[in-house]
Amino acid sequence: MARTWRARAMQVQMARALTTCLFGARVFAPRNSFTATGGEVLSWNWRSLSTSALQHTGGLQVCVVGSGPAGFYTAEKVLKRFERAKVDILDRLPTPFGLVRSGVAPDHPETKVVTNQFSRVAVSDRCSYFGNVTLGTDVSLEELRMLYDVVVLAYGAESDRKLGVPGEELVGVHAAREFVWWYNGHPDQVNLQPDLQSSDTAVVLGQGNVALDCARILLRSTEELATTDIAEHALVQLRESRIRRVVLVGRRGPVQAACTAKELREIMGIKGLSVKVRACDLALSPADLEEMKASRSHKRVYELLVKAAGSKLPVHNGSGGRELLFVFYRNPAEILSSDDGARVAGVKLEKTVLQGEKDKPQRAVGTGEFEEVSCGLVLKSIGYKSIPIPGLTFDHRQGLVPNSKGRVLRSVEEGSSFVAGLFVVGWLKRGPTGIIGTNLIDADETVESIVEDWTSGGLGSQSSSCPPGSRGLQELLEERCISIVTFDDWLKIHSAEVALGSEKGKPQEKIICREEMLSIAKQVSSQTP
Amino acid sequence: MRGLRVATGLAARLLQHGRVAELRTGSVGIFRSLVCNNPSATYDSSLNSRVSDTCGFSSRVSIQGSSCAPRHEPGFVSNVSLGASGEIVEPNKFILSYLGSSQLFPPGRSNGFSTSAAATPEADAEKISVTFVNKDGEETEIKVPVGMSMLEAAHENDIELEGACEGSLACSTCHVIITDEELYNKLPEPTDEENDMLDLAFGLTETSRLGCQVIAKPELDGLRLALPAATRNFAVDGHVPKPH
Ligand SMILES: Cc1cc2nc3c(=O)[nH]c(=O)nc-3n(C[C@H](O)[C@H](O)[C@H](O)COP(=O)(O)OP(=O)(O)OC[C@H]3O[C@@H](n4cnc5c(N)ncnc54)[C@H](O)[C@@H]3O)c2cc1C
Ligand SMILES: NC(=O)c1ccc[n+]([C@@H]2O[C@H](COP(=O)([O-])OP(=O)(O)OC[C@H]3O[C@@H](n4cnc5c(N)ncnc54)[C@H](OP(=O)(O)O)[C@@H]3O)[C@@H](O)[C@H]2O)c1
Ligand code: FES
Numbered sequence: 001m002a003r004t005w006r007a008r009a010m011q012v013q014m015a016r017a018l019t020t021c022l023f024g025a026r027v028f029a030p031r032n033s034f035t036a037t038g039g040e041v042l043s044w045n046w047r048s049l050s051t052s053a054l055q056h057t058g059g060l061q062v063c064v065v066g067s068g069p070a071g072f073y074t075a076e077k078v079l080k081r082f083e084r085a086k087v088d089i090l091d092r093l094p095t096p097f098g099l100v101r102s103g104v105a106p107d108h109p110e111t112k113v114v115t116n117q118f119s120r121v122a123v124s125d126r127c128s129y130f131g132n133v134t135l136g137t138d139v140s141l142e143e144l145r146m147l148y149d150v151v152v153l154a155y156g157a158e159s160d161r162k163l164g165v166p167g168e169e170l171v172g173v174h175a176a177r178e179f180v181w182w183y184n185g186h187p188d189q190v191n192l193q194p195d196l197q198s199s200d201t202a203v204v205l206g207q208g209n210v211a212l213d214c215a216r217i218l219l220r221s222t223e224e225l226a227t228t229d230i231a232e233h234a235l236v237q238l239r240e241s242r243i244r245r246v247v248l249v250g251r252r253g254p255v256q257a258a259c260t261a262k263e264l265r266e267i268m269g270i271k272g273l274s275v276k277v278r279a280c281d282l283a284l285s286p287a288d289l290e291e292m293k294a295s296r297s298h299k300r301v302y303e304l305l306v307k308a309a310g311s312k313l314p315v316h317n318g319s320g321g322r323e324l325l326f327v328f329y330r331n332p333a334e335i336l337s338s339d340d341g342a343r344v345a346g347v348k349l350e351k352t353v354l355q356g357e358k359d360k361p362q363r364a365v366g367t368g369e370f371e372e373v374s375c376g377l378v379l380k381s382i383g384y385k386s387i388p389i390p391g392l393t394f395d396h397r398q399g400l401v402p403n404s405k406g407r408v409l410r411s412v413e414e415g416s417s418f419v420a421g422l423f424v425v426g427w428l429k430r431g432p433t434g435i436i437g438t439n440l441i442d443a444d445e446t447v448e449s450i451v452e453d454w455t456s457g458g459l460g461s462q463s464s465s466c467p468p469g470s471r472g473l474q475e476l477l478e479e480r481c482i483s484i485v486t487f488d489d490w491l492k493i494h495s496a497e498v499a500l501g502s503e504k505g506k507p508q509e510k511i512i513c514r515e516e517m518l519s520i521a522k523q524v525s526s527q528t529p
Numbered sequence: 530m531r532g533l534r535v536a537t538g539l540a541a542r543l544l545q546h547g548r549v550a551e552l553r554t555g556s557v558g559i560f561r562s563l564v565c566n567n568p569s570a571t572y573d574s575s576l577n578s579r580v581s582d583t584c585g586f587s588s589r590v591s592i593q594g595s596s597c598a599p600r601h602e603p604g605f606v607s608n609v610s611l612g613a614s615g616e617i618v619e620p621n622k623f624i625l626s627y628l629g630s631s632q633l634f635p636p637g638r639s640n641g642f643s644t645s646a647a648a649t650p651e652a653d654a655e656k657i658s659v660t661f662v663n664k665d666g667e668e669t670e671i672k673v674p675v676g677m678s679m680l681e682a683a684h685e686n687d688i689e690l691e692g693a694c695e696g697s698l699a700c701s702t703c704h705v706i707i708t709d710e711e712l713y714n715k716l717p718e719p720t721d722e723e724n725d726m727l728d729l730a731f732g733l734t735e736t737s738r739l740g741c742q743v744i745a746k747p748e749l750d751g752l753r754l755a756l757p758a759a760t761r762n763f764a765v766d767g768h769v770p771k772p773h
Contacts, residue, residue, distance in 0.1 A: 114693040117693065262722070262728075436693055437731065
């Protein structure tokens with residue numbers, strides 16, 4: 001049985017090799033011509049199909065790796081653009097939605113509403129979800145490329161930028177990603193156990209929105225958090241937390257702060273929390289003024305910071321008062337250890353000034369002057385980083401897959417040719433920035449590249465018969481005893497999470513253990529529809 | 530009480546058809562009242578309340594009182610009474626029950642759920658004419674009842690306007706450009722919260738607004754809304770092509 005897909009896969013590979021050679025000269029005309037199929041209506045689609053939907057007899061077989069926003073937006077667009085395409089979405093976790101589930105803060109339920117839209121895509125009869133399948137270990141990139149006409153990599157950024165300063169590995173220093181996964185119940189960080197006890201101060205390095213999320217979770221009242229879908233283990237630890245003060249450290253100034261106004265306004269509005277900005281940090285240089293003129297968002301963030309600096313909130317008495325301090329123009333130079341060397345005791349910061357050529361972003365340059373802040377917990381929130389997988393070109397410096405409008409390039413060198421039928425989207429394509437909606441525009445670009453290549457015959461697989469697609473993948477995974485979590489299975493897990501949550505007055509209680517997820521997924525439903 | 534538990538297969542099936550469903554209070558005696566925890570949006574059984582996309586993947590639903598609140602008033606459903614006895618159920622159970630009942634009332638039959646505005650008293654309400662211009666420059670003119678948001682109107686008329694957060698002012702994907710400055714000036718000023726989201730909108734212009742925050746009113750008759758053209762250079766945070 002497994003032979004069949006392998007034989008077919010070899011065929012695809014040979015066809016691809018050929019196409020890649022000839023593609024530059026555009027010798028190949030698409031074999032599958034556009035034909036009006038007529039009457040094929042999507043039952044799931046509550047908005048009209050794009051008028052530009054491509055109809056072709058073959059039915060493009062597409063595999064999307066990663067079920068975050070980039071993966072789902074790509075799937076949605078492929079289904080709209082190709083009327084008969086079949087899309088399989090893989091994820092290494094049993095649960096879908098990527099950072100919408102494991103990144104977006106628990107106190108932002110409105111942001112997670114987008115999973116409704118993604119779910120409508122997933123239940124389309126032309127879309128299948130393959131949860132619990134890891135690219136790189138359960139199935140290789142080469143195998144996927146043999147099984148499908150098109151493979152789109154959307155597996156995000158699941159590692160972290162390094163600071164490169166002494167003490168980074170000390171106990172009590174965590175990447176913000178780990179801390180976020182911990183409070184969001186991601187199965188990989190259930191046992192993080194951040195130290196919220198040994199000091200009343202936590203330092204967060206970086207001033208992006210992730211840094212603000214971490215600060216908010218550390219400082220928000222646990223009564224409020226208890227009504228969110230925050231992981232129970234985190235809530236228990238946060239209830240006992242001694243942390244009352246969070247210092248957010250930025251290497252540049254308030255005009256360059258990476259957070260957005262919405263997040264800043266929100267944290268400034270939290271009851272019992274005073275947000276402090278040192279007035280001396282607010283001075284503006286001519287270059288700052290230029291930057292603000294060019295960016296509405298930075299200007300509005302700066303104005304909010306000025307407001308925070310000016311507000312004279314009553315001094316809090318007792319232990320209830322909580323404080324968020326923005327510290328600008330400080331670059332982390334070292335993470336300091338306790339006397340016994342066992343754990344973190346503070347951070348050493350170098351003062352900076354900004355320098356830069358005209359029309360270029362200003363850079364922070366050290367002044368050689370240092371200061372120290374004591375703390376018991378350090379969160380490094382200086383950006384995520386993608387992870388390479390075998391057989392994939394990777395730009396290790398930037399931490400992403402080199403690409404041209406979503407087409408994966410053969411090397412990082414400029415002018416490199418691309419790999420037929422292999423695409424990339426989302427954080428893996430652009431690096432770890434942008435909100436959920438950015439991935440929508442990004443998916444548009446990648447899917448347009450797929451359409452162009454399909455039209456010009458550049459996908460490389462069109463000259464042979466229909467690839468094995470889902471069926472081939474299923475056979476392969478069964479052979480390897482990998483238990484696939486389907487979207488229906490996920491709905492069972494979701495129902496269980498909602499039921500667990502309602503016992504506690506939470507919208508859901510996330511199940512944090514993979515084995516438990518798998519066992520619920522495989523339970524035979526007692527109710528038949 | 531029926532439909533309080535839902536088989537997953539059912540959920541999937543509802544989703545295939547699922548979209549905005551109108552809840553007509555009392556019409557079949559299933560939903561008696563909805564109470565929203567947003568104090569400015571309280572609903573009682575005398576109102577027709579609209580719940581959009583309660584597809585069961587989030588406890589969050591956007592509620593809009595069609596006869597009282599002229600804007601989207603998102604909030605959590607804090608309690609819902611169900612059934613003739615008016616029992617109060619948890620929000621999530623409400624969603625589950627909604628999914629469950631859908632099988633009893635498949636879309637297309639008006640058993641308390643309907644999927645078109647025509648089935649509601651709103652059909653008689655005053656309407657204005659609005660033209661959407663899509664990315665390719667194609668125009669679609671629709672009639673929008675006064676009080677309805679442009680996001681909802683677009684979706685009711687199968688116009689492709691994204692709305693990732695379904696009108697909760699948390700995403701900026703419903704960005705529209707108002708092509709006529711005079712009409713732009715007739716809109717109430719954007720709130721700070723709307724401006725915060727506009728900061729992140731792709732392809733921001735001087736007359737950009739969020740579609741979920743633009744509500745039809747008589748003065749806006751003839752409104753033209755353009756969707757920002759897709760370019761290959763999309764904005765990342767903090768970088769917008771044109772200052773507002
Ligand atoms: C902490 C945090 C909070 C955020 N909050 C917001 C917010 O409130 N609003 C907003 O608009 N944006 C927010 N963002 C940004 C937003 O989440 C991202 O823009 C978006 O998730 C990126 O999408 P993606 O699909 O590229 O990656 P991801 O969402 O990370 O999805 C990647 C998926 O790939 C899977 N995967 C990884 N490796 C493999 C593998 N080897 N095989 C198979 N599958 C794999 C992962 O399990 C995951 O499901 C936040 C980001 C972070 C980090
Ligand atoms: N609610 C939301 O909408 C939301 C929530 C969370 C995340 N997100 C999005 O997700 C994306 C990722 O967020 P993020 O916070 O991880 O990244 P980010 O916005 O890029 O912020 C990174 C921060 O780290 C700093 N930094 C980077 N390298 C450093 C170094 N070597 N030393 C010291 N500081 C360093 C940056 O300062 P410099 O500017 O000086 O480089 C910046 O302050 C963002 O686009 C964000 O908007 C959105
Ligand atoms: S739909 Fe999200 S802000 Fe309008």
